Amino acid sequence: MTSPTPPQEMTMDIFLKGIWEENPVFVMLLGMCPVLAVTNTTINALAMGLATTFVLLCSSILVSLLRHAIPKQVRIATYIIIIATFVTMVDYLIQAISLELYNALGAFIQLIVVNCMILGRAESYASRNGLYRSVISACGVGAGFTLALLCLGTVREVLGAGTLLGYPLFGPSFEPWVVMVLPPGGFFVLGCWLLLFAWLRQRKDRTTEALRHGR
Amino acid sequence: MAADSLTFIFLNALVINNFVLALFLGICPFLGVSAKLTTAFSMGLATTLVMIISSLCAWFINQVLVMFDLEFLRLIAYIAVIASAVQLVEMSMKKFSPALFRALGIFLPLITTNCAILGLALFQTFRDYNLAQSLVFSLGAGGGFILAIVLMAGLREKLELAEVPSIAEGAAMTLMLGGILSLIFMGFAGMGGGG
Numbered sequence: 555m556t557s558p559t560p561p562q563e564m565t566m567d568i569f570l571k572g573i574w575e576e577n578p579v580f581v582m583l584l585g586m587c588p589v590l591a592v593t594n595t596t597i598n599a600l601a602m603g604l605a606t607t608f609v610l611l612c613s614s615i616l617v618s619l620l621r622h623a624i625p626k627q628v629r630i631a632t633y634i635i636i637i638a639t640f641v642t643m644v645d646y647l648i649q650a651i652s653l654e655l656y657n658a659l660g661a662f663i664q665l666i667v668v669n670c671m672i673l674g675r676a677e678s679y680a681s682r683n684g685l686y687r688s689v690i691s692a693c694g695v696g697a698g699f700t701l702a703l704l705c706l707g708t709v710r711e712v713l714g715a716g717t718l719l720g721y722p723l724f725g726p727s728f729e730p731w732v733v734m735v736l737p738p739g740g741f742f743v744l745g746c747w748l749l750l751f752a753w754l755r756q757r758k759d760r761t762t763e764a765l766r767h768g769r
Numbered sequence: 770m771a772a773d774s775l776t777f778i779f780l781n782a783l784v785i786n787n788f789v790l791a792l793f794l795g796i797c798p799f800l801g802v803s804a805k806l807t808t809a810f811s812m813g814l815a816t817t818l819v820m821i822i823s824s825l826c827a828w829f830i831n832q833v834l835v836m837f838d839l840e841f842l843r844l845i846a847y848i849a850v851i852a853s854a855v856q857l858v859e860m861s862m863k864k865f866s867p868a869l870f871r872a873l874g875i876f877l878p879l880i881t882t883n884c885a886i887l888g889l890a891l892f893q894t895f896r897d898y899n900l901a902q903s904l905v906f907s908l909g910a911g912g913g914f915i916l917a918i919v920l921m922a923g924l925r926e927k928l929e930l931a932e933v934p935s936i937a938e939g940a941a942m943t944l945m946l947g948g949i950l951s952l953i954f955m956g957f958a959g960m961g962g963g964g
Binding site for chain 2: 603631634665668742
C-alpha cells in the first residue's frame with residue numbers, strides 16, 4: 555500500500571476524476587473503436603461498457619498486486635497477456651448469458667484486448683499504485699467509459715430507431731433517422747458531444763476570466 | 770461474383786466494408802496520425818505490412834490450435850504474434866529508414882493495439898478463410914486502411930487553411946470529417962452483400 559492519506563476525500567477524487575476530468579472517451583479520446591461501433595442501441599452500449607469495466611477492474615487488481623514481481627522489460631507483454639486472459643473469460647461469459655447479445659456485439663468483445671484505455675490504465679496507474687487506489691481508479695474510469703457509451707447509445711437509438719431500450723417513444727408517425735444507427739451516425743454523434751463539451755469548457759473559461767477582471 | 774471469390778474478398782475489405790469507415794476498426798491512428806499526408810501514408814504502409822505478416826502467422830497458428838483443440842488460447846496467441854510482428858517492423862524500419870522511424874514516433878509500437886489488425890485475424894478465423902483468401906483479405910484491409918487514412922489526411926491538410934470555429938478545432942472536426950467520409954463509403958454498399 556502507498557501513503558496512508560485520509561482516505562475519504564482522496565478516493566472520491568480519484569473516482570470522479572475518471573468520470574469527468576479524465577473521461578477516457580470525451581477527454582482522453584482512448585478506446586474509440588468500440589465507442590463508435592457498438593453504440594447503435596442503448597443495451598449494446600451498456601453491455602459493452604460493463605464488459606470493459608470488468609476487464610479493466612480485474613486487470614488493474616492483478617497488475618497492481620504483481621507490480622513488484624513483473625520485470626520492467628517485459629511489462630507490456632505481461633499486461634497484454636493478463637488482459638487477454640480476462641477478455642477470454644468475458645467472451646465465454648457473455649456467450650453463456652445471452653447469445654443474442656453476443657452476436658450483436660460480434661468481434662468487439664474479443665477486441666477489448668486492444669482497447670488502449672485498459673493498457674493505458676495498467677501502465678500509467680495500476681503499475682504505480684497500491685491495490686486500493688487502483689481499484690477505485692479502475693471503477694471511476696470504467697464508470698466514465700460506460701457513461702460515455704450510454705450517452706452515445708441513447709442518442710443514436712432515440713434518433714435512429716425512435717426507441718429507448720427497445721420501447722417505442724414517439725408513436726407510429728415518427729420517421730426514424732436511419733443514418734444515426736449506421737456507421738456515419740457514430741462519427742456525427744460523438745463529434746456533436748465533443749462540440750458540446752468544448753463549448754461548455756470555453757464558456758466556463760470565459761466566466762472565470764470575467765470574474766477575475768471584475769474583482 | 771461469388772462471395773468467396775478472391776476478387777470479392779479483396780473489394781469487400783477495400784471499400785464495401787472498409788475497416789475504418791464501415792467497421793470502426795483502427796480509429797485511434799485514423800484520428801491520431803492523420804494530420805500530415807506523408808506521415809499518414811507511411812503509417813498506412815507500416816500497418817499494412819504488420820497486417821499481412823500477422824494474418825499469415827495467425828492462419829498457421831489457428832491450424833495448430835484447432836488440431837490440438839486449444840481454441841480458447843486463440844486470443845492470447847494472436848496478440849503475441851501481432852506484438853512480435855510490430856517489433857519486427859519497428860526494428861527493420863529503424864535500420865532502413867531512421868527518418869520515418871522518428872516521424873512515426875510513439876504510434877509505431879501502438880500498432881500493436883490497433884484493433885484493425887486483431888480484427889483482421891479474428892474475422893478470417895470466423896469466416897474460415899484458406900491461406901490464399903486470408904492473404905487477399907489482409908491486402909484488401911491494408912489497402913482500405915491506407916485509403917481511409919490518406920483521404921482523411923488530405924482533407925485535414927486543406928482545412929489547415931480554413932477558419933474553423935474555435936470549439937470545433939481538433940477531434941470534433943476530425944470526427945465530423947470521418948462521418949462524411951463514412952457516408953460516402955456507404956455508397957459502395959450496393960456493390961455486394963454484407964458481412
